[in-house]
Each structure stands twice: as C-alpha cells, then as structure tokens.
Amino acid sequence: MSIHNVIQVEGLTKKFGDFTAVNAISFKVEKGEIFGFLGANGAGKTTAMKMLIGISIPSSGKATVAGFDVFTHAESIKKSIGYMSQKFALYDDLTVKENITFFGGIYGLSRKRIRQKSAVLIEELGLEKVANKLVGALPLGWKQKLSFSVSMIHDPKIVFLDEPTGGVDPITRRQFWEMIYKAANQGITVFVTTHYMDEAEYCDRVSIMVNGKIEALDTPKKLKEQFKVANMNDVFLKLARG
C-alpha cells in the first residue's frame, strides 16, 4: 500500500446473521486529510467505524488502518489511533487534570510526558482556572474540546470522531472545527461523522453511506456538481431519500 494512505479499505463487509450491515465498502484516506463519513441513522456508519478502530472483526474484505491489518493487528491499531464520541468522552467525576493523567496512563505515556502534555493542553484550551474542577461541571462545549485534545494525547496518526459536535453551541462548534483544521494541518488524519451538513462542507472529502453501501465519495464541491445542487444538505437528501 502507498505510505500516504493511512486508511485503506477494500470490500469491507459485516454481517449479523442474514442482515448485511456494511456491504463491501471500499475507500482510501490520505495522511492529513479530513474525511467526512456521513449517512442516515442505521446506514451502517457505526458498524463500519467499529471495524476500523479494531473493536469489531469484519465478516469479509480487507482493511488496514495506520498500516495495520484489522483482522490480525487490532491491538496495534488501537494504540495508533485516537477516538472520541459524544457518548463516551471523559469521566465526569474526575477533574480535568485527572482525566488527562488517566488517558495518558492508558496510552502508556511516561509521567514526565503526561506532565508536559497536561500543561500544554490546559494552556492551549484556556482551562487553567478549571484544571482541578470535575469535568462533569464543565459546559458541554468545553468537555468536547478537552475530549478531542485528550484523544490525541498519544500523538496518534488518525483520530476518529463520532458526532463530536452534537448539541454543542454554534460558536464552540466552530472553535471545535478550528481545532480539527489545526490537527489536520499538523498531519493528523481526521475521520469524522456528523449530522450537521454545514460541517460536511468543511471536510476535504466526504463519503455518504446508504443501506450499508458507500453511494457517493468525493470532495464536497464535486458532489454538489455531480448532484447539481447548492449545498451538501441537498446532496444528502437526494441520496438518502432515494
């Protein structure tokens, strides 16, 4: 495989009994790319993502993530990626600092490294005043920004973001995307799902899943041209409504 493709997927399939949740999807994601992974509820996004982050074994097909095979090297994948979602982010009853230390420890960082990372991260996010407060007491937007930073504490090659901005206020949502741009600019690949179609426009390329298959994959600009519509929302509606 090319060294530039940090995710390479070919004919990846997942079946549950008679039901094919993910049906032979193929795509590649390059280093430093922001890749939007869209689809209606139930289209198979979560199942596909679970295979890519090494927590679900595919029924058939091929996939490598950060150079590791999803069938044989799932544990190596887990160490080379970051993951955050709206549902599982940080521990509410630990403080900001404790959460950083905890996740740093999980990823095997030295104490010294955790101290350094912790200081940088708290400063970058402007969390100095709340560093010793419980995460549960922070506004959702702050939590999500912290959670994103923590998911990259071990300098992963790829970070997977599962609906990271759901319910977040519009200003914080944009600050969150500025963090995504920054990460991508530093060479981290960002794989992101969202229900906000304006966010789909922020991605370098976007794939849209319908009933387990990838029905469209291109830059937002080309998708809009292909479907002859003005915005990504209309692309989505055209595809997913059939």
Place this chain on the structure above:
Amino acid sequence: MSICVANISKSYKNVKALQDISFNVKVGELFGIIGPDGAGKTTLFRILTTLLFADNGRATVSGWDVVSDYKNIRKSVGYMPGRFSLYQDLTVEENLQFFATIFGTTIEENYDLIKDIYVQIEPFKDRRAGKLSGGMKQKLALCCALIHKPKVLFLDEPTTGVDPVSRKEFWEMLKRLQQKNITILVSTPYMDEAALCDRIALIQDGKILEIDTPEAIVKHYPKPIYNVSANNMYKLINSLNAYQYIHSVYPFGEFVHYTDKRAEFNAVELKLYLESKNLSNIRIEKTVATIEDTFMELAK
C-alpha cells in the same frame, strides 16, 4: 393565548438554569425554542408540563396555571421528552394502547390525528419499542403524545441526533399537525430548523436573546456580512482572525462569514491582505445573515 410565560426563573444550587424568561405563544402557533445544550430548554419544558416548580414567575398553558391547575394541564397537553420515554418491553401497539387508556380514550377515537404518522410504523406494530430504529421510536413517541388529542404539544429536542432526512420528514409531520389547530412548542439545537417555525426564541445560558419571526430575526443582523473563501481554509481563518479590522469570522460550510469593524468595508484591501498571507483563489462576496449568524452575534 395558548402558552403564557411571565418572568420565570429557576436555579439548581448555583446554576441559574432560567433567568426571568417571558414569552407568549398563540393558539395554533408553531413556536421554536432554539439553543444549545445547557441553555435551559428542558427546564422550561418541565416547568410548563407541570413536572417542575419554578422559583419565581408565573406560567399558564391553555389558560390553566402550571401550579394550581396542573391536573387540567396534564390532561390536555402532549409531551415528548428529549429522552425516549416509552416502555421498551411493550410493543408498538401496546404502547399506543397504554397511553390511550391512561388518558381515557381509544386509538380508534383519535385515529385520524395520528394516521399519517402511524401508518409508517404500523408494519412493525408487534415489535417491542426497544427494538425500533431511532427514526421509528421518534414516530411512535409522537403518536403516543398525540393519542388523546392534546391542545398543546410539547416537543423537547425531537430531532437531536437524527439524520437530515428523518429530520426533514419530522418537520413535515409537524406542519401537518399545526393545520389541525394544535399549538406546538418545540426545542432544537439545530439552527436551520428555526426557519420552519412561525416564531422563535433564541436562548442561551438561561436567558432569551431574542424573540421574533425567523425572517425578522435575520433582518435585525446589525452588519453587512461577507462570504470569503480561499485555497486553504485553516490559513484563511487564522489570517482573518489576525486582520486588524475584523469584527467576527466564522466558518460556514465552504465559506467563512466575515464582518468588519468599520462602517465602510473595503474588499480590495482585504483581498490584498489575504494575498500577502500567501493565500490564493480568494473570493469575497456579500451574503445574507442566517439565524446562526444572529445567534452567534447575540451570544458573543
């Protein structure tokens, strides 16, 4: 008036969830409470549906006081909470039957009200509610909230986490219900849904920022607003943030929305500045503000 809210406040320990909230909703109106998580939307819904006492202020629903006439309110409103609250172990049909019985009615009596929605989930009527997909759960919850023919419908974030297709279908259902003279109070964090309401209240940190029709709110935006794009989005945002005349800059889809501090904006000057920052393919065009622009300007 269908809903009257006067100076309602509510605090939890040291968090001011609602601060002096007032608004009125007319009979048959589709009124949106638009704001992010933590704005106080659910607290407001719980007070109006008589599930929570306010610390201060008064509110009436269909003319009944939320404290002294709570029983009448409970009989005459439908409430769909943000969390799925039906019985997961009962089937689709059993849930509907249950809610009809609780309110002393039958499915048959008000079937015409839910028919459009129910036919979409009827093929699964013997499936347990817990086994339904997100979109189907949402439709069942709406049927259960409607089965006693309520005068007022309270929908707390019915579309959160729902994909754009199902969201669009849900709003089409609301428009049809509105024609049956049901007052609808709906909350959402999606600013694009605001345009579908008759009137909206923008809410953040327990305070109402503005109440008006979506068209009027957009017109109140105080500054000319420009779409700016260039070859590198990240560099563009950073460069604009460093520009001496910037008032605000927010990514908006493929563009950045830019507003200028000065009364007279100079597009040529901005273009030269961006070029000096090694950006290319620069486009600067006047555009119109959206609800989200207004919200961010007010919340700043």
